[in-house]
Amino acid sequence: MGSFKDFYNSEEKREVLSVIVVNKDSVLSRIVDLFSARGYNIDSLTVAPVPNSEYSRITIVTYGRTRTIDQIVKQLNKLIPVFKVTEHKNVIEKDTVLVKVPLDQSLSDVDVLARAYNGAIMNVTDEAIVISATDEPKRIENFIKVIEKYKPIEIVRSGVVAMER
């Protein structure tokens, strides 16, 4: 069995999975249970109906060795309400973040920063402004790091959605 070193000893890698499911029989808890029962990681999980169909798409970002990812995909496929699992190789990924910043911060700075990450100011009250940005997950992480400077009151991330190129 020496020829399968990669399979057993590979580095952990990030994997984006699209899981198409029939939205019935508590399918979401089945999927979450599968991850927790087998000790797999969920980094991000988003769910939304697939337009004009009875299916929903669950996008999962997970980490694991080749062997673990292989098992995750197979175990997901084994769940009765799961229609299809796609391991994405070449994808566009988007993540959205909403950030609430106190109004005493420089509005124009915040605006420029948001624009740099495909974002904009969404809402302004007399106490705070809400900005949103949508970009690749890595860039969103960067954005969150930078925005820390402006003492955000609250940060909400959407989780990753993905589509094959």
Next chain:
Amino acid sequence: MEQKIDNKLTGSQIVIESLHRENTEVVFGYPGGAIMNVYDEIYKQEHFQHILTKHEQAAVHAADAYARSTGKVGVAIVTSGPGFTNAVTGLATAYTDSIPMVVISGQVPTQVIGTDAFQEIDAVGISRSCTKHNFLVNDVKDLTRVMKLAFYLARSGRPGPVHIDLPKDVSANLADFNYDQEFELPTYKPTTKGNIRQIKNAIEAISKATRPLFYIGGGAVLSNCYEDIREFVKQTKIPAVETLMARGILHSEDEYLFGMLGMHGEYAANMAMSQTDMIICLGARFDDRVTGRLDVFAKKAKVIHVDIDPASIAKIVKPNFPIVGDLAIVVKQFLEHLSDFSFNDYSDWHNTLKQYRKDEPLRFVEDSDRLKPQWAIKRVGELLGDKALISTDVGQHQMWTAQFYPFNYPRQFMTSGGLGTMGVGLPYAMGVKRANPDKISINFTGDGSIMMNIQEIITCTQYNLPIINIILNNNYLGMVRQWQTRFYEDRLAETVLDTQADFKMLTESMGGVGYKVHTKEEFDKALEDAVASNKTAMIEVIVDRREEVLPMVPNGHALDEMLLVEDKGDK
């Protein structure tokens, strides 16, 4: 159907009619508040027998054994809350061994679900991880579909238990019933036929190997193809080993069979697995009790892995030739193409294994003072052989039975392999007897295991299911005791069972017959008596307390690092 209104049936009637349409001839169960509507219809119908056990766990085990011994789907019905939670061990036991079963539980009415009502529990939440699939039926209109799919899912693909949670109002509500309707399940399409190119590649690799080995697992039993597997072995002359779950696939005297492998496998079997250069895995899953230390497992071997469940393939061992499919079909595909290749002569390899078997046969050392548990098992094999169907509990007696009983056909051996559930033996033997009234149903058990479902003796009496329980009594939880002796310096933490029931009196108080035996003569006499009595029998055999299950691969050791039987002059 006296209560038919506008050709509609109640949910309970739909359950009964569906069971009837699935040719269910027996249901094991236990009534209760939330499932009363269904029981009311059970009372009125004449399609199937209902067997009332004394505990829900036993009902599910009995249904499981019914399925194991027949290949049909076993059915059990329980109530909500504690009725269901008692059934969970039964579900989990069947799930780990891929046994087809439908278990229906009552649930509180839909209007009060989520209010912590009396006897309410999140049953589908609990059963999710120990069933192939489960359904909470919210609307009686879905019930026919759910019933039909439950049976289909239970028996198709990799079989397994399916759980249906049925709220009380749903079992009373009315709906149309048409069982002939087809129900689509677009998300579930098990692969049954093997990839023919891969199969040809695999055959070519086998033909070039010098030390190939069949590694046969429980999938061979589940897919009902032992004749083809025997043919496969016969034609290729390749040696074979079986897992615990596959006992009986090959005839116990087949010259190519080298017994069971694994932690308590035969020396020759484990040596074969350690030295093979080509594993032909038919429906086995490289369980940790089989492989021993994984990083040195079958180091020289290439692997062909046939399994109906893609998730079983490359879970533990990455095969060179993965083949997803139903063994019954894939083995036929193999047989069709065998003649396209010329195979190596494996007689050297076969002789090597024969020598291993000669050097270190499965054995035990007789003692003139006390009975050896292995002797009792062997003796039943000699006296009853193929006439008996064998169930076991879990522990030392289970391993000895797997080692020493001559299993000659599949579905002769009912045992909890994956989960290792103590207490299954008596309800297993009961379910087996109900399914096979013409066979002798034996339960080999231990003094620990038997107490876990002892109450079912009275069920056997009530329904005239004469089974023979053989307790190999060593006054210990023997398997744990063996480990304590070997690995915990003989500190016998909570494994000494000095205070015991009088099993003879206990059995007779519930309408059976009991025997306590110390010698071979007494044993033969008791067994003969028990068979003739046609009553539920309990034969308590006082055996050598410190007898161990050997060979043994200690946890974390390689398969060829076995502890073997030693001849001790004075034990």
